[in-house]
Amino acid sequence: MPHITSIERLGRQEGRQEEAINLILRQARKRLAGFGPDDEAAVRQLPLGSLEALREALLDFATIADLRHWLEPVHSHGWLPPLGMAAFD
Numbered sequence: 001m002p003h004i005t006s007i008e009r010l011g012r013q014e015g016r017q018e019e020a021i022n023l024i025l026r027q028a029r030k031r032l033a034g035f036g037p038d039d040e041a042a043v044r045q046l047p048l049g050s051l052e053a054l055r056e057a058l059l060d061f062a063t064i065a066d067l068r069h070w071l072e073p074v075h076s077h078g079w080l081p082p083l084g085m086a087a088f089d
Helices: 006-031 037-044 048-060 064-077
Strands: none
Touching: 006 037, 006 048, 037 064, 048 064
């Protein structure tokens, strides 16, 4: 296996992050009426781990309120809602 420098590793992580953001934005725009610039900005601020969790959670969202409810603890407290979180409690 070739040696991967920290710069290459960072580049790969940034690529995965941008890919996750683009997928989430496409899905949210298509599935969630009312998805707007503030929602996009909130998604773009998420770290890779949160993006990966959101990519899964988004499949269960029915409304933009579901997304906003999921994002609230991430932005307020810096933690990830668990996968399968009932964002509707």
